[in-house]
Amino acid sequence: MQPTEPVRPAVDARTLWAGGAAAALVAALVAVVGVVIARGIFDVPVLAPRRAGAFGDASTGTLAVSAAVGALLATALIHLLLISTPRPFVFFGWVVTLVTAVATLVPLSYDADWAPRLATSVIHLVIGIAIGTLVSGVASRSVRMPRRRRPPSGAPGPGRTYPGQPY
Incomplete structure (x- = not known):
């Protein structure tokens, strides 16, 4: 029996980058909503003087x-990690947590x-x-595990031998 090589997952780049673009849009909107909440609701002059208004x-x-x-840089990072490192989601989690x-x-x-800083x-x-x-959610959906090849019919599978074949 030949030793098997570890199977590397395939990355569906189209799914990953489409999701990364959507994450970029959401991240931009989170920034705008955060500023509107801080300035418009709590009247905290974050990122600009008070006279600049809610936006x-x-x-x-x-x-x-x-x-x-x-978000796009995070997508590039996870893509690189998925194709090059063991346990890419662990490394990605650490990097994103530390940058955040x-x-x-x-x-x-x-x-x-204090209020604008907070x-x-x-x-x-x-x-x-x-x-x-x-x-990370998009990246997990973009990973595809390749199918393992089955032995040809009649060939012994793992742990089986032909009659008369030494074990």
Whole structure:
């Protein structure tokens, strides 16, 4: 009996990247909704002065685009991990968690009022959670395990021998 090589899963790139694009859209919308909630509901001047209104200013667009780019980078990372590393979802989880932690903690170090710092941190945290869960979910659906070949009919399967064949 010949030793079998480990079977690498195949990645359906079309499914992965379509889902990554959808995750990018959701991440951008999470950023916009977070700013609207902070500014419009809680009247916290996050990402712009109060006079900029509920949507903020160009900084809101920058945050939304950055969130979308982050989702696409996460998609590229999981694609690379899926085709090259053992246990890609473990590594992906660690990377996304650590990047989200940095993005969440950095605004707390700014020299500004407490409320805008906290609101920015919460927005970054929710964006990171959205990217991590959506991209990993899409990636798990894009992995296809190749079918194992069956031995030809009449050939002995694992653990079986032909009559008279030494075991």
